[in-house]
Amino acid sequence: MRTNSADNYPIICPLPAFDDNYIWAVQTSPGHAFVVDPGDATPVLRWLQVNQLQLDSILITHHHMDHIGGVSALVEQTAARVYAPLDNRLAATFHSIDASCTVELDGLSFFVLEVPGHTRSHIAYYSAQSELLFCGDALFSMGCGRMFEGNPAQMLASLDKLAALPDATAIYCTHEYTEANGRFALAVEPGNLALQKRCQQVTELRQLKQATLPVALATEKQTNPFLRCDHAEVIAAAKHRNSSVSNRVDVFATLRSWKDGF
Numbered sequence: 001m002r003t004n005s006a007d008n009y010p011i012i013c014p015l016p017a018f019d020d021n022y023i024w025a026v027q028t029s030p031g032h033a034f035v036v037d038p039g040d041a042t043p044v045l046r047w048l049q050v051n052q053l054q055l056d057s058i059l060i061t062h063h064h065m066d067h068i069g070g071v072s073a074l075v076e077q078t079a080a081r082v083y084a085p086l087d088n089r090l091a092a093t094f095h096s097i098d099a100s101c102t103v104e105l106d107g108l109s110f111f112v113l114e115v116p117g118h119t120r121s122h123i124a125y126y127s128a129q130s131e132l133l134f135c136g137d138a139l140f141s142m143g144c145g146r147m148f149e150g151n152p153a154q155m156l157a158s159l160d161k162l163a164a165l166p167d168a169t170a171i172y173c174t175h176e177y178t179e180a181n182g183r184f185a186l187a188v189e190p191g192n193l194a195l196q197k198r199c200q201q202v203t204e205l206r207q208l209k210q211a212t213l214p215v216a217l218a219t220e221k222q223t224n225p226f227l228r229c230d231h232a233e234v235i236a237a238a239k240h241r242n243s244s245v246s247n248r249v250d251v252f253a254t255l256r257s258w259k260d261g262f
Helices: 041-051 071-078 152-163 178-188 193-207 217-223 232-241 248-260
Strands: 011-017 021-029 032-036 054-059 081-085 095-097 102-105 108-114 123-127 132-136 170-173
Touching: 011 041, 021 041, 021 170, 032 041, 041 054, 041 071, 054 071, 054 102, 108 152, 152 217, 152 248, 170 217, 178 193, 178 232, 178 248, 193 217, 232 248
Parallel strands: 032 054, 054 081, 081 095, 132 170
Antiparallel strands: 011 021, 021 032, 102 108, 108 123, 123 132
């Protein structure tokens, strides 16, 4: 991830919430910040107070409560502007955005990417200048979100869109699922040396109770089976589970179904 060289911003901090969520807290300049998917207001308010920061904005990727539960309290106490996908399940007071929009936050520009599949209105935020992606529950390290409201073709298209970003892009997803995802990825591709190395790194980080995120997109393209539906070993593993697999959407669908029961 690039930072603005003059002041070394943005500074990005993971705020743990619930069992395995991360609220991404981002200081953009002295005294100013935004957060991504605040399911709980308490850790955000604590972080703002400790660092003497004003919360200017809140970015929402989708409507699930573990991503929006803290928004009302934060808006009440900070008057932050909320950016969110257009979805009637979200508050009418939120500023609705789609792929035609660019979000400007204290010198940081974010393109809005529509990535349906996990939910029908899921979006992600990509900053080319800082080489970072806030992707909610669309993409996880060595995994992807469950398809609560989408179908395999739709979800795969969303992942393809994210995989097309520059390799140096730092992936900030919102759950610490990496260790479990790695176990599944090894079941799919046991001979993948890059995957073996990543899993060892993840084990060491978790033993130290450290976050496994962010992770470079280049690493994900080497280790995440859901981004590797064109690779021979992944295809073979999918066909071993489902002999009727005939295309990459079938490969993805088989992997996702396998992971759901893993």
